[in-house]
Amino acid sequence: MMKLLDISKKYGEITHKYPFEPYKVCENFRGKPAYIFDLCIGCAACGIACPSNAITVQLNDNQSKLIWEFDCGRCIFCGRCDEVCPTGAIKLSEEFELAVKFDKSALIQRGELDVQYCTTCKKPFSAKRLVKYSFDCLSKANVSEKRLEEAKEYLCMCPTCKKTATVATFTSGKEMVIE
Amino acid sequence: MKTYQVPQEIQDANTLEQKLELLKHIGRSFSVFRIDCGSCNGCEIEIFAAITPLWDPERFGFKLVANPRHADILLCTGPVTRQMYYPLLRAYEATPDPKIVVALGACGVSGGIFYDAYSVLSGIDKIIPVDAYIPGCPPHPASIIYGLTTALGVMEQKLQKVSFEHDGDLPPLVEDSVLGNTLFERDLLVQAKKLMSYVFGRKLFDKYISALTQSGNTKDAKATKISITEAMRVEDDPRYAECMGILHNEIYTQYVSCEEEDKIELHRVKWGAK
Numbered sequence: 001m002m003k004l005l006d007i008s009k010k011y012g013e014i015t016h017k018y019p020f021e022p023y024k025v026c027e028n029f030r031g032k033p034a035y036i037f038d039l040c041i042g043c044a045a046c047g048i049a050c051p052s053n054a055i056t057v058q059l060n061d062n063q064s065k066l067i068w069e070f071d072c073g074r075c076i077f078c079g080r081c082d083e084v085c086p087t088g089a090i091k092l093s094e095e096f097e098l099a100v101k102f103d104k105s106a107l108i109q110r111g112e113l114d115v116q117y118c119t120t121c122k123k124p125f126s127a128k129r130l131v132k133y134s135f136d137c138l139s140k141a142n143v144s145e146k147r148l149e150e151a152k153e154y155l156c157m158c159p160t161c162k163k164t165a166t167v168a169t170f171t172s173g174k175e176m177v178i179e
Numbered sequence: 180m181k182t183y184q185v186p187q188e189i190q191d192a193n194t195l196e197q198k199l200e201l202l203k204h205i206g207r208s209f210s211v212f213r214i215d216c217g218s219c220n221g222c223e224i225e226i227f228a229a230i231t232p233l234w235d236p237e238r239f240g241f242k243l244v245a246n247p248r249h250a251d252i253l254l255c256t257g258p259v260t261r262q263m264y265y266p267l268l269r270a271y272e273a274t275p276d277p278k279i280v281v282a283l284g285a286c287g288v289s290g291g292i293f294y295d296a297y298s299v300l301s302g303i304d305k306i307i308p309v310d311a312y313i314p315g316c317p318p319h320p321a322s323i324i325y326g327l328t329t330a331l332g333v334m335e336q337k338l339q340k341v342s343f344e345h346d347g348d349l350p351p352l353v354e355d356s357v358l359g360n361t362l363f364e365r366d367l368l369v370q371a372k373k374l375m376s377y378v379f380g381r382k383l384f385d386k387y388i389s390a391l392t393q394s395g396n397t398k399d400a401k402a403t404k405i406s407i408t409e410a411m412r413v414e415d416d417p418r419y420a421e422c423m424g425i426l427h428n429e430i431y432t433q434y435v436s437c438e439e440e441d442k443i444e445l446h447r448v449k450w451g452a453k
Contacts (some may be wrong), residue, residue: 014245015235016321019328023321028378037343039351052285052292066344072338073288076316083377087351097337101328104288104304106336107314111343129346136353151403 007031025094035070035109038128039089042066042113042127046081046090055081055090058126065112066127072098072107087133118158120165123156183268183306192276193308201277205251205308207240209331212250214270217299220258221317222284229320239333247273252330257287258299258373259306271307281330282309283323285316292316328371347372357397363434364388370430374422386410387423391431400441403431408443421445 007177016023025031044057047068060067081090100106115124116131136150152160189302213226230236230243244250247270269279282303285291290301303309315328328334356364367387372380387407391397394406407427414420422445432442 015232015238018234018321018324019239019334025319025321031379034343037415038347041351071289073312073314074285074291074294075314076285076292078316079377083372096208096315096319097325098315098318098322099311099329099336100338101311101336103331104312106338106340107288107312109341112346114346131284133287133351133353137361139360140353140356 019114025096029096030079030092031123032072032093032098033077033079033090034080034093034095035068035111036089036091037111039087040068040111040113041087041089041133041135042068043086045084045086045131049080049084051078051080052076059115060112063124064115066115066124067110067112069080069108069110072109113114116156118161119153119156120161121123121158123158131155182264182300186272189272189276193278196279196334198279198310198327201251208242209240209252210242210244211254211327212244212247212253212270212274213254214247214256214263214267216255216257216267216287216303217260218284218286222287223325225315225320226256226283226315228248229323234320236278238332239328241327246361247271248275250274250278252279252281254281254283255303255309256283256287258290258293258296258301259384260299264300264306266423267303267306270372273413274453279330280307280309281311281313281326283313283315283326284318285314288312288314303333337418354412355389359435360434363430366433367426367430370426371422376427379418380422381425383419383422386419388424398435400431400435400437403427403435404441404443411443 032048042057047057052074055068055070057066057068059065071114077092079092082092082114085091098107111128113127116126116128117124135152135155139148143151154165159167166177213223225278226236226243245367247253253270253274255267257263260261271278275370279440280303282288286293287303290299293299294301299381302314311330313322315322318326325334329336333399353361354364359413368380368384371387374380375383390410391403393410394402396402404427407423407447411420411423414423424445428442428445431437
């Protein structure tokens with residue numbers, strides 16, 4: 001009995017004081033993915049990477065906004081969204097106090113992005129920010145002025161119209177020089 | 180689809196007022212019954228981690244009991260498989276009123292990764308009314324303790340629904356490339372992530388870029404070689420040191436014309452010689 005007391009004296013009190021004192025999680029802890037709306041370009045890479053579809057990126061009902069939505073209740077904290085995000089808009093934070101009472105909608109984070117309409121068929125196909133970001137990236141990637149002008153035109157087209165336009169340029173006998 | 184109608188007498192005995200009344204009388208003695216509704220056992224491991232002396236929830240009177248008839252709180256984990264549907268209902272009906280139901284883990288809250296599988300009902304709240312949700316896959320023991328104390332009103336809920344509706348149309352700035360070609364940064368980041376995963380790959384990328392800019396002229400293969408070799412020499416972690424050399428040899432040489440002697444000979448560099 002005395003031996004047991006000696007052992008407990010040796011090791012002291014190890015219980016965390018947690019609810020009464022803040023608890024510091026260890027380094028590289030994968031907590032709740034924090035969403036920075038100002039950095040998000042709506043490229044939907046996170047939505048595609050998410051294995052449990054906790055992140056969804058889709059157009060709203062009247063097709064005027066692109067809705068990025070994250071449901072923390074379904075998130076499995078794998079960090080794949082963090083891995084694929086090109087701008088660092090979604091990063092796993094150290095936040096672990098996630099419990100909610102009664103209302104599950106408190107777990108949801110969402111952002112509404114303006115959509116880009118296709119110049120040819122006037123259908124929404126992407127976020128405005130993504131088009132602008134792609135153009136900015138391209139303009140800093142050592143491409144010639146002529147290519148850049150072409151890209152500006154093609155970036156504002158939806159994939160179907162882009163395909164048609166490319167085929168049209170080829171078949172109309174226009175010279176295409178790739179520099 | 181509502182699969183189970185909560186009987187009227189259970190509904191009447193489980194109103195919010197009665198639950199708050201229970202919390203007033205219960206003092207510091209909460210009996211928790213744990214139901215595994217087809218979980219992968221990750222949540223169970225964390226529950227048992229949470230009741231060890233390291234966290235000691237008996238400070239607030241939490242105690243796991245072996246019978247739902249002794250319990251005040253039902254702690255449900257798992258996406259509710261077909262096999263566990265009736266046992267869950269039996270445990271729910273056996274628990275004395277008023278009862279508090281807590282859904283634990285991503286699966287318990289909304290079905291988690293199994294949310295659209297054919298064999299599960301995806302989430303405790305599809306079947307019985309749930310009072311508190313603890314997300315996490317699995318939740319950290321501290322999250323479990325936080326969730327249980329939140330359910331009892333000891334701590335305040337921190338999370339609120341966040342919605343950004345005003346799009347200012349401000350795309351993030353694309354930073355200027357150190358070599359005047361953003362494709363270099365792209366390839367570098369891809370290779371860094373391939374070598375050291377995304378968390379450490381980003382750190383490696385930052386270390387490499389700062390070493391490259393320290394050389395003065397980033398387009399001079401001789402100067403950058405000296406600068407990177409020096410950065411590798413003072414680097415404490417040999418993994419970063421070696422990967423910086425690999426990045427230099429594989430990516431930098433593609434963008435700047437280099438001769439064979441401008442490559443870093445990895446086996447001749449002494450690491451951690453600070």
